[in-house]
Amino acid sequence: MRLAEHGDDAVDEADLAPAGAFSPEERAAVYRAIHARRDVRDEFLPRPIPDAMLTRILEAAHHAPSVGLSQPWNFILIRDQATKTQVHDVFLHRNEEAAQMFSETRGARYRQLKLEGIRKAPLNICVTCDRARGGRVVLGKTHQPDTDLYSTVCAIQNLWLAARAEGIGVGWVSIFDPDDLRPILGIPAEIAVVAYLCVGFVDQLFVRPELEARQWAERLPLDDLVFEGAWGKMRG
């Protein structure tokens, strides 16, 4: 049965279903994934990820919202140790550049932090965004050209949460220039490199952000970040 009669935009009744809240147990599971997700650097186990599990995680990414349903993402799976070593070499170079940007004290502490699991994780995933996908004019992208990058990040967060539910840890390494990865992975110039992820089973995880546990930074109070009605207007 047609619900609306405006040409091609008519939708079938079967396309709408009752929404409603999840059960308390389901809701708790969603919050558990959100709160127990961590950025993993060192806790990876070598055990490979079963194909069916990896497909579930990638399907989760693929079901992220995307501007105009453009689905601009690609996922390059990297398991080859030689490729990982090339990426790690680039990281080492860029990480030393990064260390030098901090003050002397902070730079010394920075050098003590382990910030990647590139070689330790059995799987690396480079997530890209095809800036041209969906054609010249994409619904929702007309006034905000970077919304395709944002869609790709939504996919990454979906992947991260699905992985957590599977017992898989994910670490996002951003300490290189995205262009560093092009020659190693053969990524064309018109494709944006959004993220480089280290992925693998973990036996332990930090109970709070590792940078908080290591006293590098502190959790901000949520109340300071929420405004009512306009910028800067505190609630209550």
Add this chain to the structure above:
Amino acid sequence: MRLAEHGDDAVDEADLAPAGAFSPEERAAVYRAIHARRDVRDEFLPRPIPDAMLTRILEAAHHAPSVGLSQPWNFILIRDQATKTQVHDVFLHRNEEAAQMFSETRGARYRQLKLEGIRKAPLNICVTCDRARGGRVVLGKTHQPDTDLYSTVCAIQNLWLAARAEGIGVGWVSIFDPDDLRPILGIPAEIAVVAYLCVGFVDQLFVRPELEARQWAERLPLDDLVFEGAWGKMRG
């Protein structure tokens, strides 16, 4: 007990806990949120969101990963109908500009789509990114300055999934120039406007993306989007 002895970076044993997969039921709930989440335009109910529920959803956003634990996001809650109408007026203007960018046939179909629930949703949330938060040098942002925007998008996706579990729909409206919102919401020039969200209870949701149901765009096969080892190398 100290696990590692390298000065301030030592972490307490209590900071690490066993990870492991969720139970099958918990895992299914996480996947349900991911797959049943929709971009909502028209299904909003006027019923206000209870404060405790809204706090849970915002806490979910606030527990997103952020580059260097910089937590660069702010959330401006908009409930005032006059403000929403101002935003809606801007949308109408920009949406007409957008319609004219498409071909004649596509533009006519574009005009038939409902693309926002600004006035219908009881709550709107403008999500911003403070480009200066965390100081002059932020760990992980040294070579990729836009990772703070990406962190903010991770927060948005967390919010969206938590909302779905609560029975709350979310619609991301991107059909305006972010600068259009500055005078309305008093957002300073140095703060990036990342998203404008319409938020409210929903009774029904599309079972697949609305743009797919309305035959505007199609779901791409995941297999076409996954490469093995390097860009363009298909699996198997």
